Amino acid sequence: MSDLIGSLAMSASGLKAQAARLNTVSQNIANVDTPGYRRKLTSFENVLNPESGMPKVQAMSAGLDQSALTVIHDPSHPLADENGNYDGSNVDLTIELADAREAQRGYEANLRSFDNARQMTKSLLDLLRR
Numbered sequence: 001m002s003d004l005i006g007s008l009a010m011s012a013s014g015l016k017a018q019a020a021r022l023n024t025v026s027q028n029i030a031n032v033d034t035p036g037y038r039r040k041l042t043s044f045e046n047v048l049n050p051e052s053g054m055p056k057v058q059a060m061s062a063g064l065d066q067s068a069l070t071v072i073h074d075p076s077h078p079l080a081d082e083n084g085n086y087d088g089s090n091v092d093l094t095i096e097l098a099d100a101r102e103a104q105r106g107y108e109a110n111l112r113s114f115d116n117a118r119q120m121t122k123s124l125l126d127l128l129r130r
Helices: 002-030 093-129
Strands: 040-048 055-064 071-073 085-087
Touching: 002 040, 002 055, 002 093
Parallel strands: none
Antiparallel strands: 040 055, 071 085
């Protein structure tokens, strides 16, 4: 029974991690046109759950993407330098949409795993009641 509860906990930690990743992606997309904005990154880390002793996944803030910012030429922009250029963001919508899709698929997989463990736990409890 504890293995089933442990698998529920692992799936729940995966759900939380993918939700955090999707939150980071949505922040990046929201700031795609913000001058000087650097893309936020999310990484995952396996940690040991102190209560159950079972592994779980945790989303960690990996910091900011240090790739070059896009230089935009717009002499009328208030942040433009003497050449009419200013730094845009380094967010690429194609990458963000791919990350969002990957996070969605990961979330769905963890949700299916959680539901399977829940169904097995329910079946086990039904058998024990007989």
